[in-house]
Amino acid sequence: AARDLGSPDAKAEQYLPSSAVGMEKEDFVLGHLTVVRAPSRESAAAGASGDPVQAAGGYSAVEMHEWARSTDEALTIQSTSEDQQPYCVHCIDRPDAGDLRSRTRDAHLEWLRDSARVNMAGPLLASNDGAADAPRVGTLLMVNGDDLDEVRDWAKNDPYNTAGLFDSVTVQPIVTYALDEAEDD
16 A cells, blocks of 8 residues: 555654644654765764764664765756755555555656656665665655655655555755855965
8 A cells, every 4th residue: 555645653643742733744853864874884883983973872773875876967966946945755665565666666657757856866775885776765855845744745656666566765944054165274
């Protein structure tokens, strides 16, 4: 069955602090996704081990996947508006999906290209340090959208989702930051 993307995880409700009364459920941080460029999985894992939230045991689970970012020009559309919010669509495949991904891949790619909203896209890979034949375990998309509900509605129509490939789907706005390197004076 297709994954319902319209409502937040029911388990999150029990973790909402009392100060969150009146807040939208999406305003509460349930975790985060960090995308880094690293020469190897070991290097990325070493960098992640320095995360103070992880070191303090602040995550119930930590997963690391290699992202095989697509070089397809149709999947690297930049926002046409400075006001448009970018969103992350993070999908993990069902472990029992078998060859469902390969059977629906062409329809999925055509749907992504036709949407003309994808900034970056690609499959998430099981640990295999860049091997071309690494098993696919999910999908990561960075897309343009009008609002969270509109992007969730769009993601519901992904052929991978309608075929029942995904075990979990998270759609959230992207918040980015960068630290400037200190300049020599």
